[in-house]
Amino acid sequence: MPSATTPPYAAPSPPDFDSIPELDWSLVASGDPIDRKLFLSKLRNVLLHVGFMYLKNHPVPTELVERIKQHTVDVFNLPLERKLKMDMIDSPHFYGYNRMAFERTAGAPDIREHIDLGPDSPSTYDPSSGPLYRKMRPGPNPWPDQEDAPGFKEDVKKYIATLAPLSREFIGLVAEAIGLPRESFYQFLEAADVPQGRIKMVHYPPTDTPNAQGVGPHKDGWLTFLLQVNDVPGLQVQNHSGKWVDVPPRDGTYVVNLGKGLQHLTHGVLLATTHRVLPPPPGVHRYSCPFFQDVALDVPWTPLDVPEEVRREVGARGEVVSDVKPLEPAGASDGWQYLANRIKSHPATGLRHYPDFARMVLGEEIFLKESATLDKLLAKRDAEI
Numbered sequence: 001m002p003s004a005t006t007p008p009y010a011a012p013s014p015p016d017f018d019s020i021p022e023l024d025w026s027l028v029a030s031g032d033p034i035d036r037k038l039f040l041s042k043l044r045n046v047l048l049h050v051g052f053m054y055l056k057n058h059p060v061p062t063e064l065v066e067r068i069k070q071h072t073v074d075v076f077n078l079p080l081e082r083k084l085k086m087d088m089i090d091s092p093h094f095y096g097y098n099r100m101a102f103e104r105t106a107g108a109p110d111i112r113e114h115i116d117l118g119p120d121s122p123s124t125y126d127p128s129s130g131p132l133y134r135k136m137r138p139g140p141n142p143w144p145d146q147e148d149a150p151g152f153k154e155d156v157k158k159y160i161a162t163l164a165p166l167s168r169e170f171i172g173l174v175a176e177a178i179g180l181p182r183e184s185f186y187q188f189l190e191a192a193d194v195p196q197g198r199i200k201m202v203h204y205p206p207t208d209t210p211n212a213q214g215v216g217p218h219k220d221g222w223l224t225f226l227l228q229v230n231d232v233p234g235l236q237v238q239n240h241s242g243k244w245v246d247v248p249p250r251d252g253t254y255v256v257n258l259g260k261g262l263q264h265l266t267h268g269v270l271l272a273t274t275h276r277v278l279p280p281p282p283g284v285h286r287y288s289c290p291f292f293q294d295v296a297l298d299v300p301w302t303p304l305d306v307p308e309e310v311r312r313e314v315g316a317r318g319e320v321v322s323d324v325k326p327l328e329p330a331g332a333s334d335g336w337q338y339l340a341n342r343i344k345s346h347p348a349t350g351l352r353h354y355p356d357f358a359r360m361v362l363g364e365e366i367f368l369k370e371s372a373t374l375d376k377l378l379a380k381r382d383a384e385i
């Protein structure tokens, strides 16, 4: 239904999606300009009307993907005390292990444990030389012991170094697909030669708790390349009328989706689509490994001039229903906003490494509550390792 704000010349709205479209990277890899055009026109349609896609025939070597899948399963099978040696709470870079149900989305605990890892560069932060948010990146990863996880470190570093340029090429195609110069989003990224990108290895155990969430409804921040590690469904995407659509694992593919930053920068032309993960049924464990493209910390998000004809097509989309309540303006991102978001997701880590800023971000009540439990949390953790 066209809304009251739909311009009279808008194209008719395409039907709402009830499955996730698939794009074929071989159309880009072939080097044939006609193939590329075809890819771009399909991409445009998906970006404007779905915001989520499978990507097949991607160039990431199968052996590397398989090793990452195996590491993801194996690392969570380590005893808790070994995982806690990689505790995120020790990392001002927000890299490391988060124990089960430690993180919350939409006010409820996520029944998952996860390990966040970056390109593993030494910290260069010097308090006298720049804003505090620069302390977040670059930084080293906490790693499992080599005997506990042979090849883990080498494979993760290689994997991030492979996904970073692929995601960069992809975002160039996103710009082209909506009628912008290919380089349009590069100003918001780190320079191509800076090691960058973050992965999150995730384990969703089965749970008896009624209405539990693997991860609650949310929108991602920027651009995600998700690897569904094993053959267990659970990921769902919310379509425009609010219905949840399954995104079952599909061998040899990535699930690619866009986040709030890209939606903001394009006046809503690009869609940050709401998604969630349901916990697996009894006896079944689900694993995944998203890669998140890093954005530069020093660049404010000033929206771009998307061509009028593209905006008009989006006008036909009408209202998009979402279970995510907007808590703050979606855009306005530079390093401060990014740090604030990390602190909100990981208050204990934020409090420990950025106490003054965390106090502002969390508000006095939560700050005092979290501070009171931080010492207990650390003592408990230290007793466990």
Ligand SMILES: O=C(O)CCC(=O)C(=O)O
Pocket (backbone or CB within 6 Å): 200, 202, 215, 220, 226, 228, 235, 275, 276, 277, 287, 288, 289, 290
């Ligand atoms: O585990 C998944 O399939 C998706 C996880 C997710 O959406 C996230 O961590 O942002």
Ligand SMILES: [Fe+2]
Pocket (backbone or CB within 6 Å): 218, 219, 220, 275
């Ligand atoms: Fe997500």
